[in-house]
Amino acid sequence: MKIESKTIEEKQVASISHIGPVENMRDLIGELISWVMKKRLEITGPPFVVYYTSPMEVAPEKMEYDVGIPFQGKITDEGKVSVKILPQHHVLSTIHQGPYQQVGSVYGMMMEHIFKEGYEIIGVPREIYMNSPGEVPESELLTEIQFPIIPESIMKDADLSIEFFNLKQNTESYNIYKIGEVKLENSKTYLKILEPYRPAIKNLVDFSHVMVFWWADKFASDRYRTALRTKLPYATNRQSGVFATRSEYRPNPIALTTCRIIEVDEKGGIIEISGMDAFEGTPVIDLKPYSPSFDRVKEPKIPKWLSFLWPQWKGEY
Structure with missing residues (x-):
């Protein structure tokens, strides 16, 4: 498994926040794609999910995550679809090939690598779905896993x-x-x-x-x-x-x-x-x-370019 550090350029994304089983993700991604296409906007990258909770810590119905897709075009929030800015930042990245159910072990290897190499995690992990079960067999599914980090070289300088x-x-x-x-x-x-x-x-x-x-x-x-x-x-x-x-x-x-x-x-x-x-x-x-x-503030406001790191409110379970 190859793990590399790279820079993610700034991009605009449409997203839907959700609390519930991860199995709902596919329908949410379909809903987002339909929304972008209906608005005649240009999709500029594959869909992704940002996880704010872990299946190791919460029950399936309490999983908290955002589904997102990069796009180009001018539009504002509508209904449950939010428009956010994913700013330029550094990530630690690897690509998993195979069924989604096997991705858990990859997280463990990445965390081990992060601690060994002295990276500092500054956000929650993301999964980018480079293809889908409707396109290829499960054995050929490609999922990129990203952890937003501060490289040790940046901390030293x-x-x-x-x-x-x-x-x-x-x-x-x-x-x-x-x-x-x-x-x-x-x-x-x-x-x-x-x-x-x-x-x-x-x-x-x-x-x-x-x-x-x-x-x-x-x-x-x-x-x-x-x-x-x-x-x-x-x-x-x-x-x-x-x-x-x-x-x-x-x-x-x-x-x-x-x-x-x-x-x-x-x-x-x-x-x-x-x-x-x-x-x-x-x-x-x-x-x-x-x-x-x-x-606790009831209705806090944060910049759109900061909202990709954490949700407006993250409850503890």
């Missing part, structure tokens, strides 16, 4: 993507205290709270999620604090101000991750969590319980 400014720093300052740190052990993630602050985690276990505020200490130098614009690793043909990104490059390198709480040891000051995107030893500066009354 991160400064090349940053635009630094000559700032006259404000002399007014405030104290921030480290309350703990991130610990990674045996594929699990923990917050180790310093002893003086452990009384503050009383009753945290009653919440399902916690918002972890952490100090991006690897980017806390005076130089990185003058980085105000950066090229986006998930849209390499675009640049944004850092306040329009989740980048660690910012005047004050404060990061925020909302994590599921798995277990809380109040006496030992250990909080087991999932979904943390920080390094071993990263300083933790604050914790706040997640409350849907205050922290």
Whole structure:
């Protein structure tokens, strides 16, 4: 199996979001193709599916995915069909030949390759269907599998993507205290709270999620604090101000991750969590319980070129 890194050029896609068995995919693809043809638009590539959940984690009726097809032409959203922009980005790609039911093992080999080579995954996987069961026997079906990634070479040359400014720093300052740190052990993630602050985690276990505020200490130098614009690793043909990104490059390198709480040891000051995107030893500066009354937005808006990475709302099961 050949695995390669390549650049995907920007393209416009029509898509339908769906929650249900993957067997519904064929009808959805047919519906999309009919919609594009009815609008007299030009199809510019094969259909694809973006998976937001895994059949290993959720029941078939709870599978969440988008079906899409690239096209050219001017048109807006209509009914359940959304028009999105797939920006220029990097992917790790391989082609599987054979029945769709055998594609699961390919994902495992790709994940092993990603960890071995030091890639960073920045989005959910896609399957591109280069032919169909109506055209060829099952043994000749070709499915391209793509993982959006940041190549290790780009991460090493991160400064090349940053635009630094000559700032006259404000002399007014405030104290921030480290309350703990991130610990990674045996594929699990923990917050180790310093002893003086452990009384503050009383009753945290009653919440399902916690918002972890952490100090991006690897980017806390005076130089990185003058980085105000950066090229986006998930849209390499675009640049944004850092306040329009989740980048660690910012005047004050404060990061925020909302994590599921798995277990809380109040006496030992250990909080087991999932979904943390920080390094071993990263300083933790604050914790706040997640409350849907205050922290969830009912109708959020994101750029069309960002919507291919994640759906507007991804539930947890």
